Amino acid sequence: MKFGVVRFPGTCDEVDAYLAASRVGDAEILWHADADLKGVDAVIVPGGFSYGDHLRVGAVARFAPVMAEVETFAADGGLVLGICNGFQVLCEAGLLPGALLPNTSLKFTCRQVDLEVVNASTSWTNVTAVGDVLSIPAKHTTGRYYAPDATLDELEANGQVVLKYAPGHNFNGSVRDIAGVSNAAGNVVGLMPHPEHAVDPLTGSADGLKLFASAAAVPA
Numbered sequence: 777m778k779f780g781v782v783r784f785p786g787t788c789d790e791v792d793a794y795l796a797a798s799r800v801g802d803a804e805i806l807w808h809a810d811a812d813l814k815g816v817d818a819v820i821v822p823g824g825f826s827y828g829d830h831l832r833v834g835a836v837a838r839f840a841p842v843m844a845e846v847e848t849f850a851a852d853g854g855l856v857l858g859i860c861n862g863f864q865v866l867c868e869a870g871l872l873p874g875a876l877l878p879n880t881s882l883k884f885t886c887r888q889v890d891l892e893v894v895n896a897s898t899s900w901t902n903v904t905a906v907g908d909v910l911s912i913p914a915k916h917t918t919g920r921y922y923a924p925d926a927t928l929d930e931l932e933a934n935g936q937v938v939l940k941y942a943p944g945h946n947f948n949g950s951v952r953d954i955a956g957v958s959n960a961a962g963n964v965v966g967l968m969p970h971p972e973h974a975v976d977p978l979t980g981s982a983d984g985l986k987l988f989a990s991a992a993a994v995p996a
């Protein structure tokens with residue numbers, strides 16, 4: 777399994793995503809201006825502040841040449857994971873439902889959160905079980921997941937709510953405690969917390985590695 781990690785101007789978590797993916801497969805960095813996914817089997821859109829978060833988080837990055845390729849790749853069933861700013865970019869691109877709004881505190885917050893697995897059948901959660909609790913760090917200003925009630929009902933009915941903040945851990949005010957969602961097919965997943973920063977017990981938790989191991993378990 778070869779992972780491609782997209783780098784935009786202002787991305788800051790691509791190296792950790794690259795190192796996390798390298799623990800379970802091969803990885804390489806993909807440049808935003810190149811309309812070329814270099815034959816990878818899975819794409820990670822990582823965290824950071826693409827294009828300085830100007831206009832609106834993810835709003836500029838979704839027009840990068842590499843994103844046109846990511847859209848085609850996702851439509852063909854390719855595995856795509858958006859982490860934090862990557863989640864924001866995928867929502868802006870319409871690859872995932874909903875939007876990320878400023879945290880209710882209107883402040884940048886960095887803290888460890890517990891996430892509950894709601895759907896363990898997606899390409900990025902298949903080595904977990906429903907109800908598993910994953911301890912993963914979160915760090916953002918614009919992480920309050922939002923979608924209209926009718927969309928949320930549909931997402932819940934389709935199993936597209938993949939991860940929820942455990943009771944007491946929804947620090948950003950996300951609707952229905954939603955931390956991560958998938959597209960209808962389950963090959964595209966996005967979440968606000970950072971699994972790539974939780975891959976080694978030495979730094980507090982290796983729970984994040986399960987997302988990368990899930991993708992690696994999908995036949996390439």
Ligand SMILES: NC(=O)CC[C@H](N)C(=O)O
Nearest residue numbers: 823824860861916917918
């Ligand atoms: N860690 C990140 O990816 C930061 C995400 C983002 N641009 C925000 O603060 O909302």
